[in-house]
Amino acid sequence: MFGYTIGELGSIFAMQGFAGLILFSVFVLMGLGLAIIFGQLGVINMAHGEFMMMGMYITYIMQLLFIEFAPGLMNIYFFVAMAVAFLFTAIMGGCVEFLVVRHLYRRPLDTLLATWGISLMLQQGIRVVFGTREVGVVKPEWMMGSVAVTDMIDIQIYGLVVMAVTVALTIVVMYLMLRSVWGKHVRAVVQNREMAGAVGINTAKTDRTTFAVGCGIAGIAGSAFTMISSTAPDAGQHYIVDTFLVVVFGGAGSLLGTVASAFAISQTQSTLEFFITGSMAKVWTLLIVIGILMVRPQGLFAVKIRR
Amino acid sequence: MNKILKGDTKYHFLVLAVLLLVIFPTFLDVFRLNLVGKYLTFAFVAVGLVICWGAGGILSLGQGVFFGVGGYLMAMHLKLEAAQADIGCTRELQETGVCIVQSTPGIPDFMDWASMTELPLFWGLSHSLILTIIMILTVPAIIAFFFGYVMFRNRVGGVYFAIITQSTAALLSILIIGNAGYIGGFNGITDLRTLKGWDIRTDDAKVYIYFVTVICLLIVLLIAQIILNSKLGRVTVALRGQEDRVRFTGYSVTAFKTAAFCFAAFAAGIGGAFFTMNVGFIHANFVGVVASIEMVIFCAVGGRFSIYGAVYGALIVNAAKTLFSEAYPELWLFAMGLIFVGVVLAFQKGVAGFYSDVIEPRFRSSKASKYLLWIKSL
Amino acid sequence: MATSVLSVKDLTVSFDGYKVVDNLSFDIGQNELRVIIGPNGAGKTTVLDLISGKTKPTAGSIKLNGREIMGVSENRIVKLGLGRKFQTPSIFEDLTVLENLEISFPRGRDVFGAFFFTRDDEVVDRINEVANIIYLEEELETDAASLSHGQKQWLEVGMLLMQDPKLMMLDEPVAGMTLNEREQTAKLLNKICQGRSVIVIEHDMNFVKQIAQTVTVLHQGSVLSEGKMAEVQKDPKVIEVYLGH
Numbered sequence: 001m002f003g004y005t006i007g008e009l010g011s012i013f014a015m016q017g018f019a020g021l022i023l024f025s026v027f028v029l030m031g032l033g034l035a036i037i038f039g040q041l042g043v044i045n046m047a048h049g050e051f052m053m054m055g056m057y058i059t060y061i062m063q064l065l066f067i068e069f070a071p072g073l074m075n076i077y078f079f080v081a082m083a084v085a086f087l088f089t090a091i092m093g094g095c096v097e098f099l100v101v102r103h104l105y106r107r108p109l110d111t112l113l114a115t116w117g118i119s120l121m122l123q124q125g126i127r128v129v130f131g132t133r134e135v136g137v138v139k140p141e142w143m144m145g146s147v148a149v150t151d152m153i154d155i156q157i158y159g160l161v162v163m164a165v166t167v168a169l170t171i172v173v174m175y176l177m178l179r180s181v182w183g184k185h186v187r188a189v190v191q192n193r194e195m196a197g198a199v200g201i202n203t204a205k206t207d208r209t210t211f212a213v214g215c216g217i218a219g220i221a222g223s224a225f226t227m228i229s230s231t232a233p234d235a236g237q238h239y240i241v242d243t244f245l246v247v248v249f250g251g252a253g254s255l256l257g258t259v260a261s262a263f264a265i266s267q268t269q270s271t272l273e274f275f276i277t278g279s280m281a282k283v284w285t286l287l288i289v290i291g292i293l294m295v296r297p298q299g300l301f302a303v304k305i306r307r
Numbered sequence: 308m309n310k311i312l313k314g315d316t317k318y319h320f321l322v323l324a325v326l327l328l329v330i331f332p333t334f335l336d337v338f339r340l341n342l343v344g345k346y347l348t349f350a351f352v353a354v355g356l357v358i359c360w361g362a363g364g365i366l367s368l369g370q371g372v373f374f375g376v377g378g379y380l381m382a383m384h385l386k387l388e389a390a391q392a393d394i395g396c397t398r399e400l401q402e403t404g405v406c407i408v409q410s411t412p413g414i415p416d417f418m419d420w421a422s423m424t425e426l427p428l429f430w431g432l433s434h435s436l437i438l439t440i441i442m443i444l445t446v447p448a449i450i451a452f453f454f455g456y457v458m459f460r461n462r463v464g465g466v467y468f469a470i471i472t473q474s475t476a477a478l479l480s481i482l483i484i485g486n487a488g489y490i491g492g493f494n495g496i497t498d499l500r501t502l503k504g505w506d507i508r509t510d511d512a513k514v515y516i517y518f519v520t521v522i523c524l525l526i527v528l529l530i531a532q533i534i535l536n537s538k539l540g541r542v543t544v545a546l547r548g549q550e551d552r553v554r555f556t557g558y559s560v561t562a563f564k565t566a567a568f569c570f571a572a573f574a575a576g577i578g579g580a581f582f583t584m585n586v587g588f589i590h591a592n593f594v595g596v597v598a599s600i601e602m603v604i605f606c607a608v609g610g611r612f613s614i615y616g617a618v619y620g621a622l623i624v625n626a627a628k629t630l631f632s633e634a635y636p637e638l639w640l641f642a643m644g645l646i647f648v649g650v651v652l653a654f655q656k657g658v659a660g661f662y663s664d665v666i667e668p669r670f671r672s673s674k675a676s677k678y679l680l681w682i683k684s685l
Numbered sequence: 686m687a688t689s690v691l692s693v694k695d696l697t698v699s700f701d702g703y704k705v706v707d708n709l710s711f712d713i714g715q716n717e718l719r720v721i722i723g724p725n726g727a728g729k730t731t732v733l734d735l736i737s738g739k740t741k742p743t744a745g746s747i748k749l750n751g752r753e754i755m756g757v758s759e760n761r762i763v764k765l766g767l768g769r770k771f772q773t774p775s776i777f778e779d780l781t782v783l784e785n786l787e788i789s790f791p792r793g794r795d796v797f798g799a800f801f802f803t804r805d806d807e808v809v810d811r812i813n814e815v816a817n818i819i820y821l822e823e824e825l826e827t828d829a830a831s832l833s834h835g836q837k838q839w840l841e842v843g844m845l846l847m848q849d850p851k852l853m854m855l856d857e858p859v860a861g862m863t864l865n866e867r868e869q870t871a872k873l874l875n876k877i878c879q880g881r882s883v884i885v886i887e888h889d890m891n892f893v894k895q896i897a898q899t900v901t902v903l904h905q906g907s908v909l910s911e912g913k914m915a916e917v918q919k920d921p922k923v924i925e926v927y928l929g930h
Contacts, residue, residue, distance in 0.1 A: 044466055100648055108466050109366045110651040113607065116600055117647025124640035241477045241596060244470045279485030286478040293471055294454070297463040539799040541784055545777040552775040555737065557763040557794045557848065566796045 020270030022159050022228060025166040027262035029224060030243040031250070032173055033217035035258040038247050040186055040210045043101060043111045047119035048243060049236025051093060051215040055085035055222020056231040057126060060137050075140050078223070082165075085219040093215025097208045105207075119236065126233045134232035143227065158227040165224045169217065174255060186210055245289050249299050257301030264300075265289060311532055319615040320528065327521045337510045344517040344585040346625040347524055351578025353606040353617035354524075354531050355571030360603070361611035362540065363567040364547030366465075369472030370602045372479050373447035373572040375594030377579030379483075380443050382496040382589040383433040385507070386415045387426075389500045416498065421488030436503060447576030448569040455565040473596055480595030495590030499583070508587060520581045524618070527574055531614045534570065543567050575602075604643075607650045610659025619658050689714050690852050690882040691736070696745035697906075698735060705731050707906035709745070713852065718874065718883045720893050723903035724926060729886045730772065732903070733854050737769045738762045750851060764794070768850035772857050774837035776844065778830040782821055785829050785840055786812045789847035811847065818876060819843035820869060835866035839873065846877060853877070854884045859892050871895040902926075 034048050045051075062081035066074055096118055104111040139158055146156045177183040185206045188196040197203045222235075229235060246265055250257030265285060272281035293299070312320050331343055352370050359365050394413050396406035409419040414426050432438045454475070458468060484493050491497075499507065506512060534540045542563055545553050554560050583589045592598060601624075609620020624646065631639040650657060656664070691713040698706045706728045713719050721729055734740040736747055738759040747755050754762050763769075777785050790811065793802035816822040819839040824832065829840060838858055845853050858874070859867045867889070874883065874896050887893050893900065893914065900917045902910040910920045917923055 042466070044470065100652065103652060107651075109469060110655075112366070112368070112466070112469055113600075113603065114648045114651045117644040117649075117651075119644070120640050120647065121644035124637070124644070127640075128637055241474055245474055248467060248470050277485065279481050283478055283482050283485070286474055286481075290471055290474055290478070293467070294457045294463065295461055297458070297461055297467045534800070537800050538788065538793060538802040539796060541780060541788060542799055544779050545788060548779055549775055549777055551771075552777065554759045555763055555769055556789050556844065557760050557791065558799075559760050559795065562796050563799075 016270060016274050018155060018159065019273075020267050021163060023270055024263055024266035025163045026221075026225065026228070026239060027242065027246045027266050028166050028170060028259055029221035030218065030239050031246040031258045031262050032170065032255065033214040033221070034243055035247045035250065035252075035255060036173070036177075036186075036217070037211055037214035039252050039254070040190055041101075041105065041207055042108050042252075043105070043211075044108070044115070044244060044247075045101075045211075045214065046112055046115040046240070047096070047122060047236075048115075048215070048218050049238070049240035050119045050122035051089045051218035051236075052222040052225065052239070053126065053231075053233065053236040054092065054122065055089055055219030056137070056226050056229075056235055057130060057135075057222075058085040058088055058219065059223045059226045060130075060135050060231055063137055075142060078140050078143070082220055082223040085223040086216040089219025089222075090212040090216030094208050094212035096215070097211035101211060102204065102207065123233045123236070130233070132233060134230040137226040137231050139227060162224045162227060165220070169220060170255075170259065173217070177255060182206070182209060182213075245286070245293075248297075249289055249293060251299035251301040254299075254301040257299060260300055311529055311536065313536075316532060316615075320525075320532075323528075323615055323618060324525055327524075328518070332514070332517070337513055340517050341513045341585060342626075342629065343622070344513070344520050345582065346622050347520050347618070348578045348582040348585060349602060349605050349625060350524055350618040350621035351527060351581070352571075352575040352602040353609060353621045354527055354614050355574030355578075356603060356606040357611060357614045357617045358531055358534060358540075358543065359567045359571035360606065361613075362535065362547065363543045363564060365564060365568060366469045366603070367472045367568065367571060368469045368596070368599050368603065369474075369476040370571065370575045371476045371594045371596075371599035372472075373451065373575035374579035374582070374598070374602070375479060375483075375589070375591070376447050376450065377443045377576030378583045378589040378593060379490065379496065379579075380433065380439055380446065381580040381583040382491075382499060383430060384436060384439040385499040385502060385583065386496050387430070387433055388502070389498060390415050392500065415491070415496070417491050417494065417496075418488055423488050427489055443576055443580045444573070447572040451569045451572030452565060455568040456561065459561040459564040459568075473599065476594060476599045477596050480591045483591040483594060491589075493591070495588055495592075497588040499587050502584075507584065513585070516581075516584050520585060523577060523581065527577065528614055528618070531570075531574075535614070539563070539566070604647060604650065608646060608654075608657050610657030610662075612656065613659035616657055616659025616662070623658065690717075690750060691884075692746075692748040692751075693732075693736070694746045694748075696732070696735060696742055696747065698731065698740060698742045705906055706735065706742070709903075709907050711901055711908060711911065713882050713884060716878055716880065716882060718878045718885065718896060718898050719901060720885045720887060720897040720899070721901045721903060722887060722890075722893060723909070726905075727903040728906040729903055730856055731906075733769060733856055733884075733886065736854065737767060760794075763848065763850075764791075766851035768845035768848050768853045770838075770841050770845055770853070770855045770858060772860065774834065774841050776829045776837055776840050778828070780829060781825065782816070782827055782829055782832070782840060783812060783825040786815055786843055786847050789844040791848050815843045815846045818846065819873065835862045835870075838862065839870070842873065842877070850881060852882050852884070854886075856886045857888065858885060859887065859889060867892050868895075 030048065030052060033051075034045060037043055037045050059078070059081040062077055062084060066077040100114050100118065101111060104114060143158045143161055147160070177186065185196070185201050188199075188201055189203050189206050193203060225235070229238070242265070246262050247258055249265065250259070250261030268288065269281055269285040272284055276284070327347070332340060335343065352374055356367070356370065359367060390413055393406040393409065396408045396412065398408060400406050401408050407416060409416065410422075411419055411424050414423065418426070432442065458471065463471065483490050486492055487494070501507060507516065542553060542558055546560060546563055550560055553563070579589075579593070582593065605621040605624050606617050607620070608624050609618065610616030627642070628639065631642060654660065689712040693712070694710050696706055696709040697704060709728075709732065721732070723729055731740065735742050736754075738754065738757055742755060745755070746753060749762070749765055749767060752765065754765065757765075777788065780788070787804060787808060790808050792808075793799045812825070813822065816825055819842055821836060821839060821843065824836065829837065832840060842855070842858065855874075859870050862870065871892060874885065877883065885896065897914045899912065900914050901908060902917055902923050904926050909926060910917050910923050
């Protein structure tokens with residue numbers, strides 16, 4: 001069939017499926033941070049891609065620092081970079097929330113515009129410091145190369161790393177949301193803001209922490225993405241439209257919905273890519289998702305909130 | 308005319324008309340006048356957004372779609388004409404730069420490069436100028452009707468609507484860029500030359516096109532003003548704040564929201580067509596996510612509740628963009644970002660608000676107010 | 686009854702398994718002013734939601750002038766002759782009193798109709814007539830947002846009057862009003878009963894006494910007692926539920 005044996009087809013399918021899983025990881029990593037912000041604050045953070053991008057650049061800086069001062073520790077630089085990326089982007093997120101977003105909570109449409117403005121400024125800021133061209137981020141040695149699962153199937157190690165980060169992060173976030181004090185506060189505020197405030201939860205602080213954590217997750221995503229994407233000032237723009245769709249399609253405020261939606265959309269796109277060109281696969285995927293959303297705007301798993 | 312423009316609005320309209328029809332053409336050279344013409348094409352979109360977003364509260368981040376439809380329809384017609392002109396070209400003529408030899412003459416150059424041998428079906432209607440104009444006036448509104456009706460019927464509002472329209476803009480720009488053969492792809496549709504034999508690239512032509520653009524913009528402004536004066540306008544404004552009450556007063560919220568959205572699409576489509584005429588090409592960059600959200604900013608800066616403000620907003624932001632990009636290219640994006648944040652945090656009523664809150668009260672107490680009253684009483 | 690304006694039979698709705706309205710049945714006759722009272726949570730506002738089409742019932746039938754309106758869209762039910770006033774004044778704050786009343790005039794309620802709508806004498810006369818009834822004849826050019834709370838309630842009643850509904854439903858019309866305003870509202874309600882039926886939901890017993898003809902007491906989603914005010918007040922079931930009110 002098509003000039004390949006069944007075995008070869010199976011391998012192509014597996015490798016395509018693997019590419020689809022990478023896309024799935026991308027959507028989940030980007031979507032988680034945004035879903036937390038959207039679910040809690042009703043805010044679509046148009047600068048989310050830029051926080052991701054800053055995570056990329058932090059990793060780049062860490063790489064330079066390690067090469068300069070601790071070349072022997074290159075093998076672990078990646079994890080340090082990820083931690084620093086999280087801290088930095090979370091703090092920046094907190095600042096953005098404090099300076100701009102918190103004034104706009106009753107006006108979600110205006111928040112869209114304001115955060116877009118912030119995204120422009122962040123992009124330009126990075127451009128001014130690092131230049132317009134992409135910068136090279138080096139993989140630590142153990143991440144290079146691939147693992148041969150079978151004779152025909154080769155899986156890149158960095159791909160596995162990205163997926164591992166995704167799984168780990170998802171588990172951590174779920175745990176935080178369900179078990180931690182912060183998670184309880186977040187869920188309380190989502191379900192009934194006034195009551196939450198009345199029982200002593202500092203809603204302003206919870207909002208700020210949520211926004212910061214959401215941005216921090218984007219930073220971690222950026223760190224991971226240095227492996228699969230080019231580190232450039234406009235890197236955030238590549239994924240942002242998809243990320244919004246993933247979050248909206250999954251249903252506001254539902255983390256499970258985000259994961260499910262990320263899976264559905266990524267698999268649709270990568271499966272279609274198998275049969276038609278890349279851009280047409282994207283077009284058809286968008287068309288299907290938009291079509292469903294137009295008819296069922298609450299997405300897959302709508303959380304019933306009585307605001 | 309008196310019935311449409313009462314009091315203040317008459318004054319605003321006249322000032323704008325004089326500015327565009329008299330002052331700019333007198334003091335600007337052809338190059339800059341043409342630039343203003345280009346800026347004004349975005350004003351069409353901004354005016355539409357005042358009805359849809361300012362009045363009705365519906366934020367569309369996908370106006371690029373309608374702008375693009377109008378722009379591409381116009382470009383397709385002009386491109387076919389340019390391609391026809393090249394039929395019968397020879398190597399010798401090509402040397403002199405008069406025309407281009409193609410493997411399949413009569414079809415647009417990008418199709419030839421993509422080794423296509425005949426015109427795709429959907430280009431068929433673009434041969435006729437009349438049909439092209441009819442399509443420019445109707446297709447954007449029809450698309451908006453379809454999307455709007457389905458979404459508003461299903462109570463899709465606010466943020467969801469914005470995200471869906473944004474995704475649609477992304478979809479269309481990807482579709483165009485990915486199809487170099489069918490619609491020009493990454494390079495857009497360029498090398499447009501004549502309209503019914505009249506060369507649109509000469510200086511004289513650019514001036515004529517400018518005036519036609521202005522007159523059509525003034526007509527669209529009048530239509531928008533009529534809408535705002537009418538009960539249709541008042542219900543649209545009521546929708547923004549109290550959707551439930553509107554429904555319980557017997558109005559179909561779906562119908563009215565769809566109408567506002569369709570008007571915005573209609574205006575944006577006309578703007579796109581004029582863009583192609585003024586600039587001489589069209590490109591997917593003006594269809595996508597970035598362009599669409601910029602169009603919203605033109606409206607916001609001008610004052611999202613004022614149709615005249617919207618025109619000034621489009622002029623000011625675009626002029627600033629051109630000036631900044633020449634003098635301080637690195638600063639431009641910062642400034643743009645600040646505009647987005649500022650217009651939402653501090654200057655919600657935009658330039659129009661600044662005018663009505665700060666400048667006009669000063670005017671009232673000065674001698675100039677006597678002239679104002681005289682103009683208003685005409 | 687053949688002449689009932691509203692006929693509700695076995696109306697039921699449950700939210701998450703809890704029956705908020707439970708096999709409710711009652712009839713409203715022509716030109717009747719019916720007051721519905723009941724403790725909080727008895728389902729009063731929900732009943733209005735069901736009748737006006739805002740919420741879908743799980744079972745039962747609702748007939749307006751003999752015509753089944755279950756499942757019909759809200760704006761269609763309005764066009765069929767129902768007017769509803771919400772608990773919190775829901776008027777158009779961005780428009781003037783005159784414009785608020787004008788929008789409620791039952792002409793030109795589709796897109797093209799609204800576009801071509803003209804404010805002719807018929808409209809102006811009716812606006813003036815209604816403005817007089819609702820004590821707002823001096824405030825026609827005022828922005829609705831600047832009215833006092835009581836005036837906003839009256840404006841909303843006025844908007845309903847403009848629609849000339851056959852059945853008007855008022856949800857706590859005197860909530861937040863001064864004693865003086867309540868008296869004026871009682872006069873207003875007694876005036877508007879001519880030519881239409883009115884359902885009023887209220888808590889304030891003094892006010893209820895001023896306007897009530899027949900009273901229906903709701904409890905846990907169904908009718909507990911129904912009759913003239915005096916009878917209902919003496920009903921031991923009602924006394925028990927209200928704790929000696």
